[in-house]
Amino acid sequence: MAGPKTIIGQSPPTTTPPSGVPLPPGLAGQPGYYVMYTYSDGTTELRFHYQENPGGPGVIVYSGVDQDVVEGQQGKAPARTPEKKTQDEREEAEKQRNQAETGFAETNQERAKRLADEQAEQRARDQADRQAAAERRQQATQEINARIAQQNYELAAAKFEAEQNQPTMLSQAGTENPYLVRSNKETGQLEQIANPNYDAVKVQGERLRQQLATQIQARQVTLDEAKQQYTQWFDSNVKIPMMQSQEARDRAAEQRQALDAEERRRQFAANFGLQKGELGQRAGAAAMSAEQSLLPYRAGPTEAAEMSSAINSLAAGGTLAGPSASAGINFTPGAFQFDAPNFKKIAADAAKSALKGLTDYKPAEGQYQTADYSGVGTINPAGAPAIPAGYGQFQDIIDNLKSTYNFGGQ
Numbered sequence: 001m002a003g004p005k006t007i008i009g010q011s012p013p014t015t016t017p018p019s020g021v022p023l024p025p026g027l028a029g030q031p032g033y034y035v036m037y038t039y040s041d042g043t044t045e046l047r048f049h050y051q052e053n054p055g056g057p058g059v060i061v062y063s064g065v066d067q068d069v070v071e072g073q074q075g076k077a078p079a080r081t082p083e084k085k086t087q088d089e090r091e092e093a094e095k096q097r098n099q100a101e102t103g104f105a106e107t108n109q110e111r112a113k114r115l116a117d118e119q120a121e122q123r124a125r126d127q128a129d130r131q132a133a134a135e136r137r138q139q140a141t142q143e144i145n146a147r148i149a150q151q152n153y154e155l156a157a158a159k160f161e162a163e164q165n166q167p168t169m170l171s172q173a174g175t176e177n178p179y180l181v182r183s184n185k186e187t188g189q190l191e192q193i194a195n196p197n198y199d200a201v202k203v204q205g206e207r208l209r210q211q212l213a214t215q216i217q218a219r220q221v222t223l224d225e226a227k228q229q230y231t232q233w234f235d236s237n238v239k240i241p242m243m244q245s246q247e248a249r250d251r252a253a254e255q256r257q258a259l260d261a262e263e264r265r266r267q268f269a270a271n272f273g274l275q276k277g278e279l280g281q282r283a284g285a286a287a288m289s290a291e292q293s294l295l296p297y298r299a300g301p302t303e304a305a306e307m308s309s310a311i312n313s314l315a316a317g318g319t320l321a322g323p324s325a326s327a328g329i330n331f332t333p334g335a336f337q338f339d340a341p342n343f344k345k346i347a348a349d350a351a352k353s354a355l356k357g358l359t360d361y362k363p364a365e366g367q368y369q370t371a372d373y374s375g376v377g378t379i380n381p382a383g384a385p386a387i388p389a390g391y392g393q394f395q396d397i398i399d400n401l402k403s404t405y406n407f408g409g410q
Helices: 067-073 082-102 108-165 200-217 223-297 303-315 343-356 395-402
Strands: 007-010 032-039 043-050 059-065 179-184 189-194
Touching: 082 108, 200 223, 223 343
Parallel strands: none
Antiparallel strands: 007 032, 032 043, 043 059, 179 189
16 A cells, blocks of 8 residues: 655745646635645645745645656656756756857757857957958968069169160369269260369460460460450450350240230130130020021911901801802912921021121231341350359469569559
């Protein structure tokens, strides 16, 4: 005979009953809590305990059988403990909820592990992508640096080759030597080229100064004679050529001004003709447009008489389909036909009328006259010698020698 049943497990208290369990009448809304009891014989009871009597037996709401306990008693499988059963039920509820939310039948713990694994995999993929991008950037930087290095090498090689083939100057580019000597490495020959710094006039002036100084010391010329000779040379070789060069530049500037004035005159004449033509064209277009706007209202030469006859006939009792033309309406083609307007003549007359009051412009004939430079020789401004600092009158040498030499009592 089986002994009395004992409680082998119970669920935690809860204020809400399990879903799908019908409640006895009058129990809904009562203060208290529900507890599921599991007994040693495999039966289960859901009891409601009132709040004012929590230690009492409560009210049986639902009775059932725990197959796990029964099968465990029959030796089929080890019975689940109430804690294990509660855990299994909770996990089953979690699986159903997660199946509806995420499509995966998994517990919350399994869901958290899956999400953590997915995040770890995503982080690993992101890290791999960043590493690959960094490697590509590094490779691109290395390629750019290699190209820059190659370009620098090619430029250095070209510069070195150019320097190797560049001629070497063997003489200084002063102002007294008219020619320079250089070594051409490509041909292996010595070449003589013009010295761009050479100033022939300055060299001649320096030579003349030295010559006059020597003549003064040798008492071959007086101070006044030396000064006069140097002044004559300076005026002939420096002052007059510079004046002629300036006059040539003034003449060129005046000619450019005359050409600019002629060009402006021609542009004005061209613009005047263009504006005159545009004015006539606009007047002709406006006249033709006005004539076209009147075309819908024009009629033939017989339209007035025939329309009057038709109105009078209808007023006298005539009909549209009268027995004779006199008793009805009778229109001829002349009432609706007319000659087309001569738009060409209309446009021409309008343009002529528009231009009638326009002041006529006649450009002056001939070109502007410039000053007469027939007495001045042509001087190339680029070849005109500048007055260097080493020139000037001969007064400095005269002043230096005057304290040492006396000529003719001077």
